[in-house]
Amino acid sequence: MYKIESKNVNLHYGSFHALKGINMAIEKNTVTALIGPSGCGKSTFLRLFNRMNDLIDGVKIEGSCIIDGKEIYSKSIKIDELRKRVGMVFQKPNPFPKTIFENVAYGLRVNGITHKNYIEERVEICLKQAALWDEVKDKLKKSAMALSGGQQQRLCIARALAIEPSVLLMDEPASALDPISTAKIEELIYQLKELYTIIIVTHNMQQAGRVSDSTAFFYLGELVEFDTTKKIFTNPTDVRTQNYITGRFG
């Protein structure tokens, strides 16, 4: 069984047809990169899986999105429950203006967990998973705003991991970071796929090549090509993919 599937998904923003009949199936514990020029629909597609598009006025979604065999747009799905299973990391590091500890604990607290020892334990585990523990273990009570951009982004990853999701959505997680921080995030993604199924939107072709197992190329709301990253980058089937990869447009 596939971990994540989309079947003939169409999405409209008002009269704009943003996703056109997308079919994709993603295996468990893999990293899938979504690439394509700005406005091609890759972020919109990513945000289908934690129903973030629901927040936007005038969005209409058709078709089927399935995680662990369950339709996530069915009426019986509680959005809060879904979002606990599907974590998200955003383009700009956006830690809350709270302490480092409270940032990671946030997801637990809003989901009604009050057990102090458990929260402390989860915070430590997640900060370790996000490769941030050694840098912040002595200043957990300090503000997250005082961290560097790269540290903030790893904190946001730790925050997303705290509620034990099985899927991690990353929307250009390194685009606002310097090369060293980017390398750390990429290293982290590589390690995290042992435990999570990851979908990452990226503008950086080399990044897609380095971190992902499969790559999907979007263009004008269509999924042009979806294959192993190796195949996409060495021998793409579609000429548009080839043109994009080789930098002829984008």
Added chain:
Amino acid sequence: MQSDFKKILSQSIAFWTFRILSLVVMGILFSILGFIFVKGIGVVNWDFITQMPEDGMTKGGIYPAIIGTLCLIAGSMLFAFPIGVMSGIYIFEYTKDSWYRKFVQLMTANLAGVPSIVFGLFGMALFVNKLGFGDSILSGSLTLGLLALPVVIRTTEEALKAIDNSYREASYALGASKLQTIKRVTLPMALPNIITGLILSIGRVSGETAPILFTVAAYFLPKLPTSVFDQVMALPYHLYVISTSGTNIAESRGMAYGTAVILILIVLILNIIANIIRRFLTKKYKTN
């Protein structure tokens, strides 16, 4: 060469016009403050702010009016702040960007444009007579609160608008509800700017005369209030009274300027306190 000269000339003319005009504005402010302070500071002393008025309000102090004004500021804020903030949250976070939101915003703007004497009449009709609160701190505070509402609502909206949407999304993405997101993320982040709105409305409320004229203000009442159903004296009304309809207007001229000085000082001190709180809240998360 010719056009270069013209460019530089027109630039410096424009620059100096703007600079002079802004200096004029500052000049007006400082002349008003200077005039009042020079005329009024002579009567301001410890007795002036701690004693009851005497001899037909030509002597003694203005203690009850100071206390009255502080009561009215506190009362109106107690009323306007929670209601205004909640309305602002509702308008920005709960209504969609639709004709309904625009309608509510238009009505709020209109409320801000209503002359203060109309608020006074409305307050008298509703709070004093209909609800039977009488001439009291309660009636006056509610009336002044209505006056302050639009400012608080507007600044709350603006403060929420200034918060990057990605913070809300990050909270929702962790399974938080809208209410949890507002309570734990957006409202704390917006609070410093909301307090700016509070500062503005305190300034407005403390100086208003018309809304308290028929709802709370006493002409002469040399004692302190003991409950919210008591009348009080208030600084702006006291100033009006001793300048226009006192027992001896010429005698109490100095008192009038002194009252104006105290009123300005109260607004100034409250502004400084609110600013300190705002800075503390802004800084709280940025450093340490």
